[in-house]
Amino acid sequence: MTTTQDVEPELRRSNALRESWIITQRDLLHWVRQPAGPIFNLLFSIMLLLMFGFLFGGAIEVPGGGDYISFLLPGMLTLAMLFGLESTMLAMTTDAAKGITNRFRSMPISSSAIVLGRSGADMASSVLGLAVLFGGGLLIGWQISGEVGAVVLAVFLLLWLRFALLWVGIFLGLRFRGAGATAAIQVLVWPVGFLSNLFVAPETMPGWLGAVAEWNPISATATAARELFGNPTGSMGGILADNAVLMAALWPLVITLVFLPLSARAYRKLRA
Amino acid sequence: MPTVHSPHQSLTYSLIASGLQKSYGDTHALDGFDLRVAAGSIHGLLGPNGAGKSTAVSALCTLIDVDDGSATVAGLDIRSSGKQVRERIGLVGQAAALDDILGGRQNLVMFGRLFGLRSSAARARADELLHQFGLTDAAERPVSTYSGGMRRRLDIAASLIRTPAVLFLDEPTTGLDPRGRNEVWRAVRQIAESGTTVLLTTQHLDEADQLADRISVMNHGRVIAEGTPKQLKRRLGGGRIEVMLEDGTRLTEAARLLGEALGTTAVVDDYSRTVTLEVPPGGTGLMSVVRVLDGAALTADDIALRRPTLDEVFLALTDMPPAASVADSSPDSADRTAESADNKETP
Numbered sequence: 092m093t094t095t096q097d098v099e100p101e102l103r104r105s106n107a108l109r110e111s112w113i114i115t116q117r118d119l120l121h122w123v124r125q126p127a128g129p130i131f132n133l134l135f136s137i138m139l140l141l142m143f144g145f146l147f148g149g150a151i152e153v154p155g156g157g158d159y160i161s162f163l164l165p166g167m168l169t170l171a172m173l174f175g176l177e178s179t180m181l182a183m184t185t186d187a188a189k190g191i192t193n194r195f196r197s198m199p200i201s202s203s204a205i206v207l208g209r210s211g212a213d214m215a216s217s218v219l220g221l222a223v224l225f226g227g228g229l230l231i232g233w234q235i236s237g238e239v240g241a242v243v244l245a246v247f248l249l250l251w252l253r254f255a256l257l258w259v260g261i262f263l264g265l266r267f268r269g270a271g272a273t274a275a276i277q278v279l280v281w282p283v284g285f286l287s288n289l290f291v292a293p294e295t296m297p298g299w300l301g302a303v304a305e306w307n308p309i310s311a312t313a314t315a316a317r318e319l320f321g322n323p324t325g326s327m328g329g330i331l332a333d334n335a336v337l338m339a340a341l342w343p344l345v346i347t348l349v350f351l352p353l354s355a356r357a358y359r360k361l362r363a
Numbered sequence: 364m365p366t367v368h369s370p371h372q373s374l375t376y377s378l379i380a381s382g383l384q385k386s387y388g389d390t391h392a393l394d395g396f397d398l399r400v401a402a403g404s405i406h407g408l409l410g411p412n413g414a415g416k417s418t419a420v421s422a423l424c425t426l427i428d429v430d431d432g433s434a435t436v437a438g439l440d441i442r443s444s445g446k447q448v449r450e451r452i453g454l455v456g457q458a459a460a461l462d463d464i465l466g467g468r469q470n471l472v473m474f475g476r477l478f479g480l481r482s483s484a485a486r487a488r489a490d491e492l493l494h495q496f497g498l499t500d501a502a503e504r505p506v507s508t509y510s511g512g513m514r515r516r517l518d519i520a521a522s523l524i525r526t527p528a529v530l531f532l533d534e535p536t537t538g539l540d541p542r543g544r545n546e547v548w549r550a551v552r553q554i555a556e557s558g559t560t561v562l563l564t565t566q567h568l569d570e571a572d573q574l575a576d577r578i579s580v581m582n583h584g585r586v587i588a589e590g591t592p593k594q595l596k597r598r599l600g601g602g603r604i605e606v607m608l609e610d611g612t613r614l615t616e617a618a619r620l621l622g623e624a625l626g627t628t629a630v631v632d633d634y635s636r637t638v639t640l641e642v643p644p645g646g647t648g649l650m651s652v653v654r655v656l657d658g659a660a661l662t663a664d665d666i667a668l669r670r671p672t673l674d675e676v677f678l679a680l681t682d683m684p685p686a687a688s689v690a691d692s693s694p695d696s697a698d699r700t701a702e703s704a705d706n707k708e709t710p
Contacts, residue, residue, distance in 0.1 A: 102479035190460035
């Protein structure tokens with residue numbers, strides 16, 4: 092047997108950022124080694140885009156006028172951010188079930204790296220998802236008329252929402268570890284996604300339902316993105332529509348302020 | 364590593380736990396858990412499901428906080444020096460904690476870099492470990508294609524990247540077929556030879572017997588017996604020899620001859636044509652049996668040496684059944700259960 096006990100190579104000091112990056116790289120390697128999953132996810136979002144754009148889109152009129160495809164695209168981009176929540180939660184529960192989380196925890200690495208590594212991987216995956224939808228949207232006639240700065244701000248706000256939902260996914264993944272919980276979330280993101288202004292303007296809904304849809308945090312991001320991309324908003328105004336960018340900045344901040352501490356607490360409770 | 368001076372001897376311990384307490388609600392997973400493991404030895408922690416073995420390992424690996432008590436691992440306090448403890452240990456948990464999508468080498472390189480190795484050093488160490496554990500040919504394949512024994516070996520390799528002072532193995536052979544189990548046993552012996560202290564939990568007496576220098580028997584969150592496998596077996600009695608005769612009419616004669624030869628009482632079961640003899644540990648019982656049968660021109664259909672089962676260990680040590688059933692879904696333990704059922708003496 093060969094041992095290297097006496098050969099202790101020069102070690103780097105524990106560094107949360109470096110460790111996070113190594114854990115992020117693990118997910119990036121997954122894409123390379125098993126691209127079917129991510130590709131299926133991307134195809135699914137393209138399918139939804141085509142379904143709403145052409146199958147339902149013809150029957151949907153945007154209040155205040157405007158092209159439905161251009162109304163829809165910011166909504167689809169927002170939906171992709173929401174769906175990211177599932178993959179975050181699934182990755183957390185899978186690692187916990189396989190004991191990988193415990194192996195990481197038994198190693199001399201920064202505990203924040205385990206969570207930050209997950210964040211890095213999920214944000215990277217969301218950037219890719221946005222890029223594919225962007226391309227798909229432009230191919231089917233999405234018109235962007237906003238200025239470059241506004242477009243960059245819109246993308247930033249979308250990723251800001253994804254960042255906030257990351258903490259929801261991490262919290263849920265740490266707190267509810269059974270496969271049933273993941274399945275429940277996969278179902279529950281649909282009503283959250285649809286009870287919003289992503290596909291249809293709340294103006295066209297019954298009053299109470301429209302109010303729910305308007306106040307849905309993800310609606311704020313969609314409205315802000317529509318404004319910034321220079322797309323029809325389908326909104327007749329109101330306090331939310333008038334402050335869309337502000338709301339799109341605030342909602343994710345609130346979500347983060349609630350769920351980041353909850354995630355940290357759930358992580359500490361692993362030691363209980 | 365601390366040197367602990369006892370009145371009789373001075374020994375270096377890699378692992379000392381005293382009075383560890385850990386409760387989950389009303390369940391006392393650890394209830395005054397004490398342990399001393401000499402440096403460089405293999406120590407078996409033997410007990411049924413629910414005895415608290417995994418909780419003990421989690422506490423010593425600093426994965427969970429204990430309610431009370433103290434412990435040092437490689438001379439470091441688990442409560443105040445968690446991170447330093449984690450620099451000196453390796454943990455192989457019950458589930459093979461590996462990334463299924465990545466290849467064996469990629470897994471080892473990732474864990475190596477997390478342990479602080481530079482990429483080139485991590486790759487070199489990965490290749491070395493793959494070679495050591497006979498996984499070089501499978502290095503690039505995704506771990507999901509590995510057999511149970513291969514996964515376990517890779518899992519163990521991943522915990523050895525930094526040559527830990529103490530390696531924790533939590534039921535490393537659960538769910539493995541006999542071949543996989545032998546592969547793991549070989550690996551564990553190699554590790555101990557290299558000077559790493561090993562704490563191994565198991566539900567199987569023969570596993571502890573095969574590997575461990577000393578065994579602590581655990582039940583209800585505490586150690587109820589401790590000693591070398593030999594000492595424990597002496598306390599338990601050696602086992603039984605069962606002789607199934609071809610000729611059912613000569614059972615009484617055979618029982619008398621065998622009983623005299625082995626200095627023990629023989630129990631006869633007419634229905635199964637079997638004579639059962641209690642034998643002391645480490646004796647030459649089987650040899651004597653063969654000699655007696657041969658001398659009396661008795662033909663045996665079957666001669667079997669039955670070792671004490673974990674159930675019997677617990678009965679002998681506690682006079683009460685273990686905290687939970689020792690039966691799990693592995694075929695191995697199913698055999699064991701069947702075996703102990705067979706062992707019931709017929710009046």
